[in-house]
Amino acid sequence: MSMIFFACVVRVRDGLPLSASTDFYHTQDFLEWRRRLKSLALRLAQYPGRGSAEGRDFSIHFSSFGDVACMAICSCQCPATMAFCFLETLWWEFTASYDTTCIGLASRPYAFLEFDNIIQKVKWHFNYVSSSQMESSLEKIQEELKLQPPVVLTLEDTDVANGVMNGHTPMHLEPETSFLHVTAQAGLELLGSSHHPPASAFQSAGIIGVSYHAQLAAPNFRMEPVTALGILSLILNIMCAALNLIRGVHLAEHSLQVAHEEIGNVLAFLVPFVACIFQCYLYLFYSPARTMKVVLMLLFICLGNMYLHGLRNLWQILFHIGVAFLSSYQILTRQLQEKQSDYGV
Numbered sequence: 001m002s003m004i005f006f007a008c009v010v011r012v013r014d015g016l017p018l019s020a021s022t023d024f025y026h027t028q029d030f031l032e033w034r035r036r037l038k039s040l041a042l043r044l045a046q047y048p049g050r051g052s053a054e055g056r057d058f059s060i061h062f063s064s065f066g067d068v069a070c071m072a073i074c075s076c077q078c079p080a081t082m083a084f085c086f087l088e089t090l091w092w093e094f095t096a097s098y099d100t101t102c103i104g105l106a107s108r109p110y111a112f113l114e115f116d117n118i119i120q121k122v123k124w125h126f127n128y129v130s131s132s133q134m135e136s137s138l139e140k141i142q143e144e145l146k147l148q149p150p151v152v153l154t155l156e157d158t159d160v161a162n163g164v165m166n167g168h169t170p171m172h173l174e175p176e177t178s179f180l181h182v183t184a185q186a187g188l189e190l191l192g193s194s195h196h197p198p199a200s201a202f203q204s205a206g207i208i209g210v211s212y213h214a215q216l217a218a219p220n221f222r223m224e225p226v227t228a229l230g231i232l233s234l235i236l237n238i239m240c241a242a243l244n245l246i247r248g249v250h251l252a253e254h255s256l257q258v259a260h261e262e263i264g265n266v267l268a269f270l271v272p273f274v275a276c277i278f279q280c281y282l283y284l285f286y287s288p289a290r291t292m293k294v295v296l297m298l299l300f301i302c303l304g305n306m307y308l309h310g311l312r313n314l315w316q317i318l319f320h321i322g323v324a325f326l327s328s329y330q331i332l333t334r335q336l337q338e339k340q341s342d343y344g345v
Contacts, residue, residue, distance in 0.1 A: 002127045003078035004086055005058070006034065007119050008041075009094050009112070011103060012067045015042035018106060019094070019115035021123060033058045033073050040153070044069050050084055051151035061150075063087035068095055068103060080150070085134065085141045086126045093118050117286060117336065223286055224334050233330045234280055236323040241276035244269045244304075244320075247311075265311060272304035272320070279327045283334060291332065298328045 008020035015038075037060050040053065044064050053060040054076065061083040062071040070087040098112055106112070126134075248269030255262040275297040282293060301324040305317045312320075 003075040004072055004083070004123050004127055005030065005075065006037075006073040007086070007090060007123060008037070008071050009090065009115065009119075010041045010044065010069050010071060011106065012044045012064055012069050015044060016106060017041070017109045018068075018103065019110060019112040019119065021119045022113075022116050029057060030073070033060065036060065037071055037073060041069075041071060047151050047153075049148065049150070050087075050145075051153055052080060052083075053153040059083075060153075061087060063091060065091060066095075067100070070094070081138050081142045081145065082126060082134075084145065084150070085137055086122065088141070089122050089126075090119065093122065120288060121336075223336060226284075226334075227330075229326075230283060230330045230334065233323070233327045234283060237276045237280050237327045240320050240323050241273050241280075244273035244276065248273060265308065268304045268307040272301045275300040275304075276324075276327075279324070279331065283327065283331045286336065294328045294331050298324050 005025060006021055009018045010016060011018055017038075033055070036053070040060060040062070044062065047062070048064055050063050051061070057076060059074050059076055059078070060071065061074060061080065062069055063084055064070075068091060070090040072083055072087055074083050094112075094115060097115065097118070102112075248266055251262055251269060252266045255266060278293070279297050281287075282290060282297070287293060302321055305312065305320045309317065
């Protein structure tokens with residue numbers, strides 16, 4: 001069951017969103033919490049370190065170090081320890097992928113939207129990997145939370161209705177947490193002027209392969225280089241798509257003039273044409289749920305060619321299906337890879 005629904009990276013000094021996960025829910029309650037998160041992002045400079053705002057169904061957690069903060073909307077069942085471990089992992093991944101100059105010069109929202117690939121990977125890991133596998137990292141974060149408690153924020157119900165839509169919902173520190181806020185700030189000052197998170201952040205980042213030594217050279221995920229066999233599969237796929245399109249258009253013209261019952265054959269040519277083009281896209285660009293999409297495209301091509309048994313001979317059908325299998329294999333074997341950064345953070 002998913003407990004982390006949405007995550008984003010923002011610039012602390014002005015709340016500019018730098019990147020965000022692109023698969024979020026569209027329920028009214030969730031959208032309202034996104035507006036609350038946006039309002040809070042504009043005030044992050046007031047709350048250095050960690051903080052949380054909890055509601056009945058959702059909660060917002062943020063972790064801010066230096067000029068970069070990571071924020072998440074989680075289920076109320078999500079433990080704060082896991083949420084902050086997730087956020088610090090994101091923080092290390094982002095600061096390892098982009099230097100402070102690029103971050104500081106960003107002028108438009110979501111200037112680093114491609115970072116969503118990393119957000120998705122980290123989010124999936126924390127949502128579906130057993131907590132026992134992250135036990136050591138979670139224990140270290142738990143110890144830090146005891147020494148440096150997060151700021152606890154509340155959103156007054158009456159203020160939400162009147163202020164959220166205008167972007168100025170007031171955030172209030174609970175009276176009993178004023179001391180915690182001061183404690184958290186004092187703890188951050190003890191970290192020195194480097195503005196780096198506690199040492200356990202390296203451990204949490206290590207969950208997905210970033211170790212303590214990755215501070216100066218952390219991995220940045222990119223698609224593997226295109227291979228010669230991959231280029232061949234692209235050429236063959238484009239050729240199959242062209243053949244399907246030419247035959248489909250020609251048959252469509254004929255069916256409109258003479259035999260309207262051939263519409264099924266027209267679709268049997270055009271559907272594989274679309275599937276071939278989409279296979280080329282899946283090979284060149286990373287896409288979520290890629291395996292499911294590959295299987296569907298392969299199924300469409302196979303069924304379309306089997307339907308055309310009377311219009312194509314056996315060798316032609318085997319050729320089209322063989323190209324589809326080759327392309328599917330190339331798509332599934334071309335994975336994300338870790339690339340060493342050329343700069344330190």
